[in-house]
Amino acid sequence: MELKLFASDVRKIALKLVFEKKASHIGGAFSMVELLTVLYNKILNVNPSNPNDENRDRFLLSKGHACSTLYSTLALKGFFTLDDLNSYTENGSYFTSHINHKIAGIELSTGSLGHALPVGCGLALSAKRNNKSWQTYVMVSDGELNEGSNWESILFAPQHKLDNLTLIVDYNKIQSLGSVAEVMELHPLADKFNAFRWEVFEIDGHNFDEIETAFNAAKNIEGKPSVIIANTIKGKGVDFMEDKLLWHYKSPDKQQLEDGLKQIEAEK
Amino acid sequence: MRTAFINQLIVEARQNKNIFLVVGDLGFSVVEPFTDEFPDRFLNAGVAEQNMTGIAAGLAMEGYNVFTYSIGNFPTMRAYEQIRYDVCYHNLSVKIVSVGGGYAYGPLGTSHHATEDFGIMRVLPNMIVTAPSDPHEAKAITTLLCNHKGPGYIRLGKAGEPNLHQREVGLHIGQALYIKEGSGNLYIATGSILKDVIAHVTANDPTAGIASFPFIKPLDTHFIADAAKKYTNWISLEEHQSSCGFGSAVLECLNDLCNNQTIPNMPKIKRVAIPDKFIGYAGTQEFLRKEAGLIL
Structure with missing residues (x-):
């Protein structure tokens, strides 16, 4: 399926879901739609009919509140049905509004921020120690980079040359009670990761x-972990939700x- | 006690390739034999206990049985939410080892007094909570936890604790055991303070029974039910706050046994524990135990 079409379907399913269940967090769910669309269609080696395949790539979504996008993506990929x-x-x-590992295709329950990157370091370290070729991907929000636990991992991963670990920052610039700039400025974020010895x-x-x-x-970087700082727009795809x-x-x-x-349909 | 732990961990690791040791930049002159023999299954995660515990969870997801090792409150309180959510909710094989339980690091100050660990650990679903009283129990518990799937907690003493059991003990998960049987009073304790019970009973109450509880969770319900029919006066001793500790757990257990009519009556119980206070001054473990009122 074409990526744009896939992303459009993800947004539509997610939007209907939060409408029907009167749920929250659609802004942060929409900012990462394209990232997950590429991950699940182009990058991750995962198999919906064997979700625990030991050679699969591991994807951990640390911003578990943005579940509607991940659930929709996994449903479209066939890990479970839309029904x-x-x-x-x-x-x-088990479809809780923070992602739940009891659902096929979800490696780690999250919802409390700052948890997935340390676990991802453990996964990547295990793969290194056992000469496994699978990759570990962790996606965090920008707001959750306030959590000290992330910075413990950001120190750790280069120390252990975890070049099989890729961190994605969904940098939509808005956190729970204000903009990132107002609450806890991350800029210059690329410089911070560079200083911590990551490939940025x-x-x-x-x-x-x-x-x-x-x-x-x-994936081709050797000797150090990579971070993809993805500049995104909170609420992307629906104009009155954006930013x-x-x-x-x-x-x-x-x-x-x-x-x-209507807007999502028109954009597809 | 910590030597008994590391020696047995090495023995187990020779047979079990899944044993992995992670330390929080602590363990000088203790963990080196493990590091030397199993460099691929050892990690110093640095002074970063949240990350250490998350890493342990990640390693456990890949099939390792991971022991995280640090002092006092660092591997527990500092990483408590990682223990609750990453380890216990996912029911992963991570065993948290805290060295210096109670006031073992007395002179180092309140930061190093681990006197609330039973409470915060035993409230967590899936968690097994242990406190060996001597090197024999430490060895047996290490073997058990090396073969147990799921989370666990071990409160160790420091070094130089005497053996209280005459010989090595075989344990199963949750087992309590008599040091000696008697009549009238039953003294129960967990952890290295059991030594004080034995000394007291020998000197002052020689006909009393003494039981060691290496497990605070799960508790040995059958042992407690049988003992409740035999002993009418119980005295519990622990190096922990009186709230949510070992004595509390035994009380809850007895109450439930009484409520479901497994036992006809509750025995009379005197709980000796730390009376809801910190001690902010220095002292040896023996001194601070007395200051906290842990006297029979």
């Missing part, structure tokens, strides 16, 4: 070619759902 996903947040459903790629996180090129380049803090929290009403779906 399964309809139980999202219902009583007894800075890209437009909505441009499929740039994303794919960066992932392929990162708006509100959509970290708000669930669309019926009119907003229809407007949003």
